[in-house]
Amino acid sequence: MPFAGSIQVDAWPLALDTFFVDFRLPPGSPSRAFWWRMTWLILGLSILWASPAQAAPSQRSLAQSTPGAAPQLYLLPASGADVILETHLADLRLDGSLVAMEASYRLRNPTEGPVMLGLRLSPGGDLSLSGFEGLSLTADGQALPLQPSGDGGYTSQVAIPADGRVLLRLVYQVSLGNNALATVRYAPAVLNQWPGNISLRVQLLIGEGLPTDAWMEVAPDGWTYGMPANPTETSIKWLYDANIPDTAFVFRLIAPATWAQLQEAKGAAVDGAPPANFVRLGDLYRRLYREAPSDTLRNRFYAQAVAAYTAGLTKAAPGAAPQDQAALHVGLAHLYRDRVVEAGSVTNEQYARLVVDEVTAALALLPSDDAQRAELERWQVDGLRVLLNAYYAQQNWAGALAIIDQLAALPPGAVDPAFVAEERRAILVQQALQFMQQGNREAALAVAGNQIAADG
Secondary structure, eight states: OOOOOOOOOOOOSSOGGGGOOOOOOOTTSOOHHHHHHHHIIIIIHHHHSSOSOOOOOOSOOGGGSSTTBOOEEEEEESSOOSOEEEEEEEEEEEETTEEEEEEEEEEEOOSSSOEEEEEEEEEESOTTTOOOEEEEEEETTEEOOOEEOTTSOEEEEEEEOTTOEEEEEEEEEEEOOSOSEEEEEEOGGGGGGSSSOOEEEEEEEEOTTSOGGGEEEEESSOOEEOOOSSTTSEEEEEEESSOOOSSOEEEEEEOHHHHHHHHHHHHHOOTTOOHHHHHHHHHHHHHHHHHOOSHHHHHHHHHHHHHHHHHHHHHSOTTOOHHHHHHHHHHHHHHHHHHHSOTTOOOOHHHHHHHHHHHHHHHHHSOTTOTTHHHHHHHHHHHHHHHHHHHHHHTOHHHHHHHHHHHHTSOTTSSOHHHHHHHHHHHHHHHHHHHHHTTOHHHHHHHHTHHHHHHO
16 A cells, blocks of 8 residues: 655745855954855854744644644543543544544543533644534533633533443544645544543544545554445554553545645646646645655655656657746756755755756746746855855865856846955965965965965
Protein backbone atom coordinates (compact mmCIF):
# COMPACT_ATOMS: atom_id res chain seq x y z
CA MET A 1 0.00 0.00 0.00
CA PRO A 2 1.58 3.31 -1.03
CA PHE A 3 2.14 5.90 1.63
CA ALA A 4 4.48 8.73 1.83
CA GLY A 5 2.03 10.41 -4.43
CA SER A 6 -0.39 31.39 -11.06
CA ILE A 7 3.22 31.94 -10.06
CA GLN A 8 3.57 34.41 -7.21
CA VAL A 9 6.82 36.06 -6.20
CA ASP A 10 6.90 36.63 -2.47
CA ALA A 11 9.15 39.16 -0.80
CA TRP A 12 12.39 38.32 0.90
CA PRO A 13 11.98 38.49 4.68
CA LEU A 14 14.61 41.21 5.07
CA ALA A 15 16.59 43.28 2.63
CA LEU A 16 20.24 42.31 2.54
CA ASP A 17 21.46 45.83 3.15
CA THR A 18 19.81 45.74 6.58
CA PHE A 19 22.84 43.83 7.83
CA PHE A 20 25.50 46.21 6.58
CA VAL A 21 26.59 49.09 8.79
CA ASP A 22 29.02 51.95 8.31
CA PHE A 23 31.79 52.16 10.84
CA ARG A 24 35.39 53.29 10.87
CA LEU A 25 38.17 50.73 11.06
CA PRO A 26 41.48 51.18 12.89
CA PRO A 27 44.66 50.90 10.83
CA GLY A 28 45.69 47.33 10.14
CA SER A 29 42.18 45.94 10.62
CA PRO A 30 40.51 43.76 7.99
CA SER A 31 38.67 45.73 5.35
CA ARG A 32 35.16 47.04 5.78
CA ALA A 33 34.11 44.54 3.12
CA PHE A 34 35.39 41.75 5.35
CA TRP A 35 33.30 42.93 8.28
CA TRP A 36 30.29 43.47 6.09
CA ARG A 37 30.65 39.94 4.86
CA MET A 38 31.00 38.48 8.33
CA THR A 39 28.02 40.49 9.58
CA TRP A 40 25.91 39.03 6.76
CA LEU A 41 27.20 35.54 7.33
CA ILE A 42 26.42 35.56 11.06
CA LEU A 43 23.15 37.49 11.11
CA GLY A 44 21.65 37.17 7.70
CA LEU A 45 21.59 33.57 6.55
CA SER A 46 19.14 32.17 9.05
CA ILE A 47 16.65 34.95 8.25
CA LEU A 48 17.15 35.66 4.57
CA TRP A 49 16.75 32.15 3.20
CA ALA A 50 14.52 30.69 5.87
CA SER A 51 11.02 29.44 5.18
CA PRO A 52 8.18 31.73 6.23
CA ALA A 53 8.49 32.32 9.94
CA GLN A 54 6.17 30.61 12.37
CA ALA A 55 5.13 31.86 15.76
CA ALA A 56 7.30 30.71 18.64
CA PRO A 57 5.73 28.29 21.10
CA SER A 58 4.01 29.96 24.02
CA GLN A 59 1.59 29.15 26.80
CA ARG A 60 -1.23 28.18 24.50
CA SER A 61 -4.17 25.88 24.92
CA LEU A 62 -4.08 22.34 23.64
CA ALA A 63 -6.23 23.57 20.76
CA GLN A 64 -3.23 25.34 19.26
CA SER A 65 -0.62 22.68 19.99
CA THR A 66 -1.02 20.83 16.68
CA PRO A 67 -1.43 23.30 13.80
CA GLY A 68 -3.01 21.84 10.68
CA ALA A 69 -4.74 18.94 12.47
CA ALA A 70 -8.53 18.76 12.42
CA PRO A 71 -9.81 19.70 15.91
CA GLN A 72 -11.03 17.05 18.35
CA LEU A 73 -12.68 16.93 21.77
CA TYR A 74 -11.68 14.69 24.69
CA LEU A 75 -13.96 13.93 27.65
CA LEU A 76 -12.23 14.49 31.00
CA PRO A 77 -13.30 14.76 34.65
CA ALA A 78 -13.64 18.38 35.71
CA SER A 79 -11.94 17.61 39.03
CA GLY A 80 -10.55 14.69 40.97
CA ALA A 81 -13.07 11.86 41.34
CA ASP A 82 -13.19 8.14 41.95
CA VAL A 83 -15.21 7.51 38.80
CA ILE A 84 -13.39 5.10 36.47
CA LEU A 85 -13.27 5.22 32.68
CA GLU A 86 -13.48 1.56 31.67
CA THR A 87 -13.66 1.72 27.86
CA HIS A 88 -13.35 4.34 25.17
CA LEU A 89 -14.35 3.80 21.54
CA ALA A 90 -13.69 6.47 18.92
CA ASP A 91 -14.92 6.19 15.33
CA LEU A 92 -13.71 8.92 12.96
CA ARG A 93 -15.45 8.87 9.58
CA LEU A 94 -13.81 10.76 6.68
CA ASP A 95 -16.24 11.86 4.00
CA GLY A 96 -14.77 14.35 1.58
CA SER A 97 -13.39 17.28 3.55
CA LEU A 98 -15.38 16.44 6.70
CA VAL A 99 -14.56 14.27 9.72
CA ALA A 100 -17.47 12.94 11.77
CA MET A 101 -16.70 11.72 15.31
CA GLU A 102 -18.78 9.17 17.20
CA ALA A 103 -17.15 8.41 20.55
CA SER A 104 -18.34 6.48 23.58
CA TYR A 105 -17.07 6.59 27.16
CA ARG A 106 -18.22 3.90 29.63
CA LEU A 107 -17.88 5.23 33.19
CA ARG A 108 -18.21 3.30 36.46
CA ASN A 109 -18.81 4.68 39.93
CA PRO A 110 -17.16 2.19 42.35
CA THR A 111 -18.27 4.08 45.48
CA GLU A 112 -21.19 3.29 47.77
CA GLY A 113 -22.92 6.59 47.09
CA PRO A 114 -24.22 8.45 44.01
CA VAL A 115 -21.91 10.93 42.30
CA MET A 116 -22.64 14.14 40.39
CA LEU A 117 -19.59 14.19 38.19
CA GLY A 118 -18.37 17.39 36.57
CA LEU A 119 -17.19 16.92 32.97
CA ARG A 120 -15.18 18.95 30.53
CA LEU A 121 -14.67 18.51 26.82
CA SER A 122 -11.05 19.52 26.25
CA PRO A 123 -10.17 20.64 22.70
CA GLY A 124 -7.18 19.40 20.76
CA GLY A 125 -5.88 20.02 17.26
CA ASP A 126 -6.22 23.31 15.40
CA LEU A 127 -9.40 25.21 16.24
CA SER A 128 -8.71 27.71 13.45
CA LEU A 129 -9.64 25.05 10.89
CA SER A 130 -13.19 24.39 12.02
CA GLY A 131 -15.79 24.60 14.73
CA PHE A 132 -17.63 21.60 16.18
CA GLU A 133 -20.83 21.15 14.19
CA GLY A 134 -23.73 19.02 15.38
CA LEU A 135 -22.16 18.67 18.83
CA SER A 136 -24.04 16.55 21.37
CA LEU A 137 -23.25 14.62 24.55
CA THR A 138 -25.69 12.03 25.89
CA ALA A 139 -25.78 9.79 28.96
CA ASP A 140 -27.60 6.51 28.35
CA GLY A 141 -29.44 8.25 25.53
CA GLN A 142 -30.39 11.38 27.50
CA ALA A 143 -28.95 14.70 26.30
CA LEU A 144 -26.60 16.51 28.67
CA PRO A 145 -26.36 20.33 28.68
CA LEU A 146 -23.11 21.78 27.37
CA GLN A 147 -21.63 25.13 28.42
CA PRO A 148 -18.80 26.71 26.37
CA SER A 149 -15.53 27.17 28.22
CA GLY A 150 -12.81 29.74 27.61
CA ASP A 151 -10.37 27.36 25.94
CA GLY A 152 -12.69 26.42 23.08
CA GLY A 153 -14.11 23.39 24.87
CA TYR A 154 -17.24 22.74 26.91
CA THR A 155 -18.37 21.70 30.40
CA SER A 156 -21.21 19.53 31.64
CA GLN A 157 -22.09 17.11 34.44
CA VAL A 158 -23.62 13.67 34.82
CA ALA A 159 -25.21 11.76 37.71
CA ILE A 160 -23.95 8.22 38.31
CA PRO A 161 -25.66 5.98 40.91
CA ALA A 162 -23.74 4.10 43.57
CA ASP A 163 -21.82 1.16 42.12
CA GLY A 164 -23.38 2.07 38.78
CA ARG A 165 -22.32 2.61 35.19
CA VAL A 166 -23.24 5.14 32.54
CA LEU A 167 -22.50 5.23 28.82
CA LEU A 168 -21.66 8.68 27.45
CA ARG A 169 -21.80 9.28 23.70
CA LEU A 170 -20.07 12.26 22.10
CA VAL A 171 -20.92 13.24 18.53
CA TYR A 172 -19.68 16.12 16.38
CA GLN A 173 -18.37 16.98 12.94
CA VAL A 174 -15.35 19.08 11.90
CA SER A 175 -13.71 20.18 8.66
CA LEU A 176 -10.23 19.22 7.47
CA GLY A 177 -9.65 22.88 6.57
CA ASN A 178 -8.26 24.30 3.34
CA ASN A 179 -4.71 22.94 3.46
CA ALA A 180 -3.45 20.85 0.56
CA LEU A 181 -2.19 18.26 3.05
CA ALA A 182 -4.87 17.27 5.57
CA THR A 183 -4.29 15.68 8.97
CA VAL A 184 -6.60 13.71 11.20
CA ARG A 185 -4.97 13.39 14.62
CA TYR A 186 -6.46 11.79 17.71
CA ALA A 187 -4.41 11.90 20.90
CA PRO A 188 -6.30 10.03 23.67
CA ALA A 189 -3.30 9.89 26.03
CA VAL A 190 -4.94 12.85 27.77
CA LEU A 191 -7.62 10.39 28.95
CA ASN A 192 -5.09 8.90 31.34
CA GLN A 193 -6.31 11.61 33.71
CA TRP A 194 -9.15 9.20 34.48
CA PRO A 195 -8.39 6.62 37.18
CA GLY A 196 -8.23 2.95 36.27
CA ASN A 197 -7.02 0.96 33.27
CA ILE A 198 -8.74 2.00 30.07
CA SER A 199 -9.47 -0.27 27.12
CA LEU A 200 -9.32 1.62 23.84
CA ARG A 201 -10.42 1.21 20.24
CA VAL A 202 -9.81 3.89 17.63
CA GLN A 203 -11.25 3.37 14.14
CA LEU A 204 -10.85 5.40 10.98
CA LEU A 205 -13.58 4.94 8.37
CA ILE A 206 -12.37 6.28 5.03
CA GLY A 207 -14.79 6.98 2.21
CA GLU A 208 -14.32 5.63 -1.31
CA GLY A 209 -13.40 9.08 -2.60
CA LEU A 210 -10.04 8.88 -0.80
CA PRO A 211 -7.94 6.23 -2.64
CA THR A 212 -4.92 4.71 -0.92
CA ASP A 213 -2.60 6.62 -3.28
CA ALA A 214 -3.71 9.78 -1.47
CA TRP A 215 -2.74 8.36 1.93
CA MET A 216 0.56 9.82 3.04
CA GLU A 217 0.91 8.52 6.60
CA VAL A 218 -0.86 6.11 8.94
CA ALA A 219 0.62 5.95 12.43
CA PRO A 220 1.41 4.34 14.75
CA ASP A 221 2.12 0.86 13.44
CA GLY A 222 0.00 -2.00 14.66
CA TRP A 223 -3.25 -1.06 12.89
CA THR A 224 -5.41 -3.60 11.13
CA TYR A 225 -8.16 -3.47 8.54
CA GLY A 226 -11.70 -3.75 9.89
CA MET A 227 -14.98 -4.90 8.36
CA PRO A 228 -17.18 -1.79 8.13
CA ALA A 229 -20.92 -2.06 7.73
CA ASN A 230 -20.68 0.14 4.63
CA PRO A 231 -18.74 -1.86 1.99
CA THR A 232 -17.68 1.35 0.19
CA GLU A 233 -15.63 2.43 3.23
CA THR A 234 -12.19 1.30 4.35
CA SER A 235 -11.74 0.64 8.07
CA ILE A 236 -8.44 1.03 9.94
CA LYS A 237 -8.41 0.01 13.61
CA TRP A 238 -6.14 0.21 16.62
CA LEU A 239 -6.97 -1.88 19.69
CA TYR A 240 -5.43 -1.51 23.16
CA ASP A 241 -6.48 -3.57 26.16
CA ALA A 242 -6.38 -1.82 29.53
CA ASN A 243 -3.97 0.91 28.40
CA ILE A 244 -3.83 4.03 26.26
CA PRO A 245 -0.63 4.73 24.30
CA ASP A 246 1.26 7.99 24.59
CA THR A 247 1.57 8.19 20.79
CA ALA A 248 -1.15 10.05 18.92
CA PHE A 249 -3.05 8.36 16.10
CA VAL A 250 -2.34 10.16 12.82
CA PHE A 251 -3.85 9.82 9.38
CA ARG A 252 -2.29 12.24 6.92
CA LEU A 253 -3.55 12.51 3.38
CA ILE A 254 -3.62 14.74 0.35
CA ALA A 255 -6.85 16.68 0.85
CA PRO A 256 -9.67 15.45 -1.42
CA ALA A 257 -9.93 18.75 -3.31
CA THR A 258 -6.17 18.86 -3.86
CA TRP A 259 -6.12 15.20 -4.90
CA ALA A 260 -8.77 15.89 -7.55
CA GLN A 261 -6.80 18.90 -8.79
CA LEU A 262 -3.62 16.80 -8.97
CA GLN A 263 -5.31 14.13 -11.09
CA GLU A 264 -6.67 16.76 -13.44
CA ALA A 265 -3.32 18.56 -13.64
CA LYS A 266 -1.37 15.35 -14.30
CA GLY A 267 -3.75 14.47 -17.09
CA ALA A 268 -3.24 17.89 -18.67
CA ALA A 269 0.58 18.03 -18.36
CA VAL A 270 1.38 15.92 -21.42
CA ASP A 271 3.78 16.28 -24.31
CA GLY A 272 2.87 19.30 -26.40
CA ALA A 273 0.66 20.88 -23.74
CA PRO A 274 0.95 24.61 -22.95
CA PRO A 275 3.59 25.55 -20.32
CA ALA A 276 0.80 26.72 -18.01
CA ASN A 277 -0.35 23.10 -17.60
CA PHE A 278 3.05 22.10 -16.23
CA VAL A 279 3.19 25.22 -14.06
CA ARG A 280 -0.13 24.28 -12.46
CA LEU A 281 1.07 20.76 -11.68
CA GLY A 282 4.36 22.06 -10.28
CA ASP A 283 2.56 24.65 -8.14
CA LEU A 284 0.34 21.97 -6.59
CA TYR A 285 3.33 19.82 -5.66
CA ARG A 286 5.19 22.89 -4.38
CA ARG A 287 2.29 23.72 -2.08
CA LEU A 288 2.34 20.16 -0.72
CA TYR A 289 6.10 20.44 -0.26
CA ARG A 290 5.76 23.59 1.80
CA GLU A 291 3.05 22.07 4.00
CA ALA A 292 4.72 18.68 4.55
CA PRO A 293 5.74 18.18 8.21
CA SER A 294 8.46 15.56 7.65
CA ASP A 295 11.64 15.33 5.59
CA THR A 296 10.33 12.20 3.89
CA LEU A 297 7.25 13.95 2.57
CA ARG A 298 9.09 17.18 1.81
CA ASN A 299 11.67 15.34 -0.29
CA ARG A 300 8.94 13.45 -2.12
CA PHE A 301 6.90 16.52 -3.05
CA TYR A 302 10.04 18.53 -3.83
CA ALA A 303 11.16 15.93 -6.38
CA GLN A 304 7.69 15.82 -7.94
CA ALA A 305 7.53 19.61 -8.22
CA VAL A 306 10.98 19.79 -9.83
CA ALA A 307 9.96 17.06 -12.28
CA ALA A 308 6.78 18.93 -13.24
CA TYR A 309 8.49 22.26 -13.90
CA THR A 310 11.41 20.60 -15.71
CA ALA A 311 9.05 18.57 -17.89
CA GLY A 312 7.44 21.84 -18.93
CA LEU A 313 10.79 23.17 -20.12
CA THR A 314 11.39 20.12 -22.32
CA LYS A 315 7.93 18.86 -23.30
CA ALA A 316 5.68 21.92 -23.51
CA ALA A 317 4.34 23.03 -26.85
CA PRO A 318 6.95 24.93 -28.89
CA GLY A 319 6.37 28.57 -29.67
CA ALA A 320 4.81 29.41 -26.31
CA ALA A 321 4.88 33.00 -25.10
CA PRO A 322 8.12 33.92 -23.29
CA GLN A 323 6.19 34.86 -20.13
CA ASP A 324 4.72 31.35 -20.00
CA GLN A 325 8.15 29.79 -20.28
CA ALA A 326 9.48 32.18 -17.63
CA ALA A 327 6.85 30.91 -15.17
CA LEU A 328 8.49 27.48 -15.23
CA HIS A 329 11.86 29.00 -14.29
CA VAL A 330 10.24 31.07 -11.53
CA GLY A 331 8.62 27.93 -10.12
CA LEU A 332 12.00 26.20 -9.98
CA ALA A 333 13.56 29.29 -8.39
CA HIS A 334 10.93 29.16 -5.64
CA LEU A 335 11.80 25.55 -4.88
CA TYR A 336 15.57 26.02 -4.90
CA ARG A 337 15.28 29.12 -2.76
CA ASP A 338 13.35 27.15 -0.15
CA ARG A 339 16.13 24.56 -0.14
CA VAL A 340 19.07 26.92 0.30
CA VAL A 341 18.79 26.73 4.07
CA GLU A 342 16.65 24.10 5.74
CA ALA A 343 16.04 24.24 9.47
CA GLY A 344 19.21 23.43 11.40
CA SER A 345 21.41 23.25 8.29
CA VAL A 346 24.08 25.50 6.78
CA THR A 347 23.94 27.40 3.55
CA ASN A 348 23.86 25.13 0.53
CA GLU A 349 25.68 26.89 -2.27
CA GLN A 350 24.47 24.38 -4.85
CA TYR A 351 20.88 25.52 -4.38
CA ALA A 352 21.94 29.17 -4.27
CA ARG A 353 23.56 28.69 -7.66
CA LEU A 354 20.39 27.04 -8.97
CA VAL A 355 18.33 29.99 -7.73
CA VAL A 356 20.59 32.40 -9.59
CA ASP A 357 20.50 30.32 -12.76
CA GLU A 358 16.70 30.00 -12.82
CA VAL A 359 16.12 33.65 -12.00
CA THR A 360 18.56 34.68 -14.71
CA ALA A 361 16.70 32.47 -17.20
CA ALA A 362 13.34 33.92 -16.15
CA LEU A 363 14.56 37.52 -16.42
CA ALA A 364 15.82 36.85 -19.94
CA LEU A 365 12.27 35.88 -20.96
CA LEU A 366 10.23 38.51 -19.13
CA PRO A 367 9.54 41.91 -20.71
CA SER A 368 11.24 44.92 -19.16
CA ASP A 369 8.01 46.20 -17.61
CA ASP A 370 6.92 42.89 -16.04
CA ALA A 371 5.83 43.30 -12.42
CA GLN A 372 7.90 40.30 -11.31
CA ARG A 373 11.24 41.67 -12.42
CA ALA A 374 12.07 43.81 -9.38
CA GLU A 375 11.56 40.96 -6.94
CA LEU A 376 13.40 38.45 -9.11
CA GLU A 377 16.33 40.82 -9.47
CA ARG A 378 16.56 41.00 -5.67
CA TRP A 379 16.59 37.21 -5.53
CA GLN A 380 19.42 37.24 -8.05
CA VAL A 381 21.52 39.66 -6.01
CA ASP A 382 20.84 37.86 -2.75
CA GLY A 383 21.74 34.52 -4.28
CA LEU A 384 25.01 35.89 -5.62
CA ARG A 385 25.87 37.34 -2.21
CA VAL A 386 25.24 33.99 -0.55
CA LEU A 387 27.61 32.40 -3.07
CA LEU A 388 30.15 35.15 -2.46
CA ASN A 389 30.20 34.44 1.25
CA ALA A 390 30.37 30.70 0.68
CA TYR A 391 33.42 31.14 -1.55
CA TYR A 392 34.97 33.50 0.98
CA ALA A 393 34.54 30.91 3.75
CA GLN A 394 36.20 28.32 1.48
CA GLN A 395 38.98 30.78 0.55
CA ASN A 396 38.00 30.13 -3.06
CA TRP A 397 39.15 33.49 -4.34
CA ALA A 398 38.80 32.66 -8.04
CA GLY A 399 35.15 31.70 -7.44
CA ALA A 400 34.59 34.84 -5.38
CA LEU A 401 36.00 37.03 -8.15
CA ALA A 402 33.69 35.33 -10.65
CA ILE A 403 30.72 36.27 -8.46
CA ILE A 404 31.98 39.86 -8.22
CA ASP A 405 32.09 39.94 -12.01
CA GLN A 406 28.48 38.77 -12.13
CA LEU A 407 27.41 41.41 -9.61
CA ALA A 408 29.23 44.09 -11.58
CA ALA A 409 27.42 43.02 -14.76
CA LEU A 410 23.95 43.45 -13.27
CA PRO A 411 21.78 46.38 -14.43
CA PRO A 412 22.48 49.79 -12.87
CA GLY A 413 21.00 50.16 -9.43
CA ALA A 414 21.03 46.45 -8.61
CA VAL A 415 24.23 46.66 -6.54
CA ASP A 416 26.20 49.58 -5.11
CA PRO A 417 29.31 49.96 -7.31
CA ALA A 418 31.34 50.98 -4.24
CA PHE A 419 30.47 47.68 -2.60
CA VAL A 420 31.57 45.75 -5.69
CA ALA A 421 34.85 47.68 -5.92
CA GLU A 422 35.75 47.21 -2.27
CA GLU A 423 34.83 43.52 -2.37
CA ARG A 424 37.02 43.03 -5.42
CA ARG A 425 39.95 44.78 -3.71
CA ALA A 426 39.53 42.73 -0.53
CA ILE A 427 39.40 39.45 -2.46
CA LEU A 428 42.48 40.29 -4.51
CA VAL A 429 44.39 41.07 -1.34
CA GLN A 430 43.32 37.80 0.26
CA GLN A 431 44.22 35.86 -2.87
CA ALA A 432 47.63 37.51 -3.00
CA LEU A 433 48.27 36.75 0.68
CA GLN A 434 47.35 33.13 0.05
CA PHE A 435 49.92 32.93 -2.73
CA MET A 436 52.50 34.53 -0.43
CA GLN A 437 51.83 31.92 2.25
CA GLN A 438 52.36 29.25 -0.40
CA GLY A 439 55.69 30.80 -1.31
CA ASN A 440 54.48 31.87 -4.74
CA ARG A 441 55.56 35.52 -4.69
CA GLU A 442 55.30 35.95 -8.45
CA ALA A 443 51.67 34.89 -8.49
CA ALA A 444 50.97 37.16 -5.52
CA LEU A 445 52.50 40.15 -7.30
CA ALA A 446 50.61 39.30 -10.49
CA VAL A 447 47.29 39.31 -8.59
CA ALA A 448 47.67 42.30 -6.34
CA GLY A 449 50.78 44.09 -7.57
CA ASN A 450 51.18 47.39 -5.88
CA GLN A 451 48.23 46.70 -3.60
CA ILE A 452 50.37 44.43 -1.40
CA ALA A 453 53.00 47.11 -1.02
CA ALA A 454 50.36 49.69 -0.20
CA ASP A 455 48.97 47.47 2.54
CA GLY A 456 52.47 46.94 4.00
